[in-house]
Amino acid sequence: MPDTDDRGGPLAATPAQTIGPFFGHALPVPDGGRIAPEGHPDAVTVHGLVRDGAGAPVPDALLEFWQAGPDGGLAGAPGSLRRDGAVFTGFGRVPTDAGGHYAVRTLRPAAAGRSNAAPHLAVCVHARGLLHHLFTRVYFPEHTAAHATDPLLAQLPEERARTLLAHPDGPGRYRFDVQLQQSADGAFEETVFLAFR
Amino acid sequence: MTAPASPAPPPPAPAPYRGAVERHPRRPLLPFDTGTDPDAVELTGPVFGPADVGEWDADLTRQHPGEPLGERITVTGRILDRAGRPVRGQLVEIWQANAAGRYTHRQDRHPAPLDPNFTGVGRCRTDDRGRYAFTTVKPGAYPLPDESSWRPAHIHFSFFGTAFTQRLVTQMYFPGDPLLPYDQILAAVRDPADRHRLIAAFDHALSLPAGPLAYRWDVVLDGPSATWTEEGR
Numbered sequence: 001m002p003d004t005d006d007r008g009g010p011l012a013a014t015p016a017q018t019i020g021p022f023f024g025h026a027l028p029v030p031d032g033g034r035i036a037p038e039g040h041p042d043a044v045t046v047h048g049l050v051r052d053g054a055g056a057p058v059p060d061a062l063l064e065f066w067q068a069g070p071d072g073g074l075a076g077a078p079g080s081l082r083r084d085g086a087v088f089t090g091f092g093r094v095p096t097d098a099g100g101h102y103a104v105r106t107l108r109p110a111a112a113g114r115s116n117a118a119p120h121l122a123v124c125v126h127a128r129g130l131l132h133h134l135f136t137r138v139y140f141p142e143h144t145a146a147h148a149t150d151p152l153l154a155q156l157p158e159e160r161a162r163t164l165l166a167h168p169d170g171p172g173r174y175r176f177d178v179q180l181q182q183s184a185d186g187a188f189e190e191t192v193f194l195a196f197r
Numbered sequence: 198m199t200a201p202a203s204p205a206p207p208p209p210a211p212a213p214y215r216g217a218v219e220r221h222p223r224r225p226l227l228p229f230d231t232g233t234d235p236d237a238v239e240l241t242g243p244v245f246g247p248a249d250v251g252e253w254d255a256d257l258t259r260q261h262p263g264e265p266l267g268e269r270i271t272v273t274g275r276i277l278d279r280a281g282r283p284v285r286g287q288l289v290e291i292w293q294a295n296a297a298g299r300y301t302h303r304q305d306r307h308p309a310p311l312d313p314n315f316t317g318v319g320r321c322r323t324d325d326r327g328r329y330a331f332t333t334v335k336p337g338a339y340p341l342p343d344e345s346s347w348r349p350a351h352i353h354f355s356f357f358g359t360a361f362t363q364r365l366v367t368q369m370y371f372p373g374d375p376l377l378p379y380d381q382i383l384a385a386v387r388d389p390a391d392r393h394r395l396i397a398a399f400d401h402a403l404s405l406p407a408g409p410l411a412y413r414w415d416v417v418l419d420g421p422s423a424t425w426t427e428e429g430r
């Protein structure tokens with residue numbers, strides 16, 4: 001069994017290691033970016049680029065999404081991996097392509113039972129060259145009132161909060177780029193990444 | 198009898214793998230205290246059912262018509278949260294090189310042979326006690342692409358907990374591997390006790406009679422979860 005610390009407190013966590021370069025045949029799954037049920041009239045596309053600190057696209061990243069449904073429910077549903085296209089599981093997993101681009105097709109979440117929180121997608125970013133995955137969030141531009149009271153957004157200065165907002169990008173489309181590192185020329189603001197306690 | 202050889206000096210510590218310098222955030226991670234937001238989305242996580250894994254997903258030696266080359270092994274263990282509670286019904290995924298040290302990945306340029314009977318990808322769900330189990334072949338060592346060091350044999354693992362915050366991607370190593378002290382990627386874990394947590398234990402009894410060589414590796418997922426918070430931490 002894993003050892004406890006000297007005080008008999010919480011077990012020591014297993015450390016993370018880099019995902020490495022060779023996950024592409026193992027972790028992506030067919031239709032991993034289709035979170036919305038097939039043909040759903042309210043489906044929207046969230047897409048964007050993952051860039052490094054040199055401004056170069058990252059072609060070997062894997063993005064995972066977890067979200068509430070349009071009813072605010074966070075129960076999820078089996079079928080998160082072997083997807084039948086009919087059930088909303090709230091989970092998506094997509095690799096970036098050779099140009100560093102990703103896209104998911106999903107339903108806009110609601111924040112049911114959370115009067116002060118703005119709806120968002122939770123994102124986990126894995127990539128070769130990262131020692132540990134990174135957590136961030138995608139908020140939607142429509143919910144300006146909720147943004148002002150959201151437990152995360154409200155504590156951020158405007159230029160930092162902006163990195164968590166998707167931009168309108170045509171009907172039913174949003175653009176959300178992930179900037180892994182502040183670029184030296186200041187052209188790209190580093191995305192806010194989270195440490196959950 | 199010859200005199201016992203004097204013990205070899207310990208190898209110099211390898212330079213720890215730093216990853217890609219241009220990919221790490223420059224800013225510190227933003228602490229987010231889920232105690233202030235007990236309804237945070239990340240305190241729950243995706244659900245995986247029995248149908249999410251296939252019949253042969255957990256046995257990497259039976260995914261092709263022929264037998265893969267290499268030493269048969271099993272790797273089993275329990276997934277717990279930091280309170281010691283089993284993580285039940287959650288997805289465990291592995292990927293690894295074949296017995297010769299080659300990945301079935303089009304960008305792996307290491308000139309070791311591919312094995313047509315081995316893909317090196319596996320999945321299973323943990324049972325009611327949080328246990329997972331895989332049957333596979335022992336992966337071979339391979340050099341880093343820049344040839345600055347050899348990587349010890351290892352299996353890449355991916356775990357989901359009950360909360361998205363508990364997500365873990367890591368690597369499992371084999372006990373007694375002479376390459377362990379030289380590995381830059383293992384050295385990226387700076388605390389020796391933490392490094393030890395990535396090395397499986399050999400189980401001789403479980404390997405008998407003449408079964409696959411058995412390794413045990415238990416895993417503790419970090420990160421808060423909704424149930425964790427409810428119980429007052």
Ligand SMILES: [Fe+3]
Pocket residue numbers: 020022294351353
């Ligand atoms: Fe590897």
